[in-house]
Amino acid sequence: MKTLQTILVLFAVTLNGVAWAQDDSTDDELGDILGGSDSSGDQSAEEETADFGSGNTGSTIGARNEDIVLVEDDGGKRRLIKTLQRKNFSKMGRWEASPHVAFVANDPFLNRYIVGTGLNYNLTEIFAIELNMDFSPDLGDTDWKPLTKQLIEENHVSPDISKLTYFGSATFLFSPIYGKVAVVGRNIINFDIFAAFGMGMTRTSDDLQALDTEATDDRAVVTQHQMHPTTNFGGGARIIFNENLAFRLEGRSMVYIEAVNATTLEMKNNLLIQGAVSIFFPALK
Numbered sequence: 001m002k003t004l005q006t007i008l009v010l011f012a013v014t015l016n017g018v019a020w021a022q023d024d025s026t027d028d029e030l031g032d033i034l035g036g037s038d039s040s041g042d043q044s045a046e047e048e049t050a051d052f053g054s055g056n057t058g059s060t061i062g063a064r065n066e067d068i069v070l071v072e073d074d075g076g077k078r079r080l081i082k083t084l085q086r087k088n089f090s091k092m093g094r095w096e097a098s099p100h101v102a103f104v105a106n107d108p109f110l111n112r113y114i115v116g117t118g119l120n121y122n123l124t125e126i127f128a129i130e131l132n133m134d135f136s137p138d139l140g141d142t143d144w145k146p147l148t149k150q151l152i153e154e155n156h157v158s159p160d161i162s163k164l165t166y167f168g169s170a171t172f173l174f175s176p177i178y179g180k181v182a183v184v185g186r187n188i189i190n191f192d193i194f195a196a197f198g199m200g201m202t203r204t205s206d207d208l209q210a211l212d213t214e215a216t217d218d219r220a221v222v223t224q225h226q227m228h229p230t231t232n233f234g235g236g237a238r239i240i241f242n243e244n245l246a247f248r249l250e251g252r253s254m255v256y257i258e259a260v261n262a263t264t265l266e267m268k269n270n271l272l273i274q275g276a277v278s279i280f281f282p283a284l285k
Helices: 002-033 045-054 146-154 218-222
Strands: 066-072 078-085 095-097 100-104 113-122 127-135 162-182 188-206 225-240 245-260 264-281
Touching (some): 113 162, 188 245
Antiparallel strands (some): 095 113, 100 264, 113 127, 127 162, 188 225, 225 245, 245 264
C-alpha cells in the first residue's frame, strides 16, 4: 500500500513539473509572437504589458490606439492579447486639398492634359463634399493625335472635334471601403476606396482649323466657345502615407451635350484619369 502511495506522489510531482515547463515554453512563444526580446532590441511580452498599463501603445500608422486585453490564465498569470489595431488616421472634420494632374483617356482625336485642384470637407469618415477646378491649355495643332493629322492633311476630312478647356464641379464622395497593408517590416499603409458623384460646368472650344472653318464664318464662331452643364461620376483609391499626406488615383467620367459647328448636337463623354497629392488639415491632435 505504501509503495502505491509513493508511486502516486512521484507521478503527481512529475505532472506538475511538466505543466510548469509547458507554461514557460508558452511564455516564450507568446514573447516571440508579440515581439519578444532578441538581438534587434524588440520588446518582450512583459515589457509590452508594462507599456500597456502606462498607456504607451505607440503611434505608428495603423496603431495609434490598440485594443489590448489582459487575460489571467489558470495559474494566475496575466497574458497580453492584441485583438484589433485601430487606424492612426482620421478624415472626419478635416479638410483635404488635392492638387492634381489628369488626361482625357478616351478621345481618339485630341491629347488633352489637365491641371487643377480640389478641396473637400470630410463630414464623416465615409462622406465628403468636394469642389474641383480644372484647366486644360489649348495648344493648337500640337493637341492633334496622329489620326487627326491623317484625316485632315492626307484624307482632307474634317472631324467634328472640340477641346475641353475649363471644368468646375461640386462632388459628393462616398468611401465605404477601408483597409491597411503591411509593406516593410512593421510599416503599415492605410488605404480607402471611394466613389464620386456630382454636377458641374464645362467650357469647350471648337477647333476651327480641324473643322476646316474660317474665323469669319459667323455660324461657326457663335458656337466656338460653349458652356455645358456636366455630370461627373467615377471612383478611385486613396493611399495614406501618414496623418497628413496621401496619394489619390481616380477615374472620372464627364458627360455633356454640345453643338459642333452650330449644326450638330453631340453627347460627349470624356474619361479622365487623374493623379493627386492629398494634404489633410488641420493636423491630428
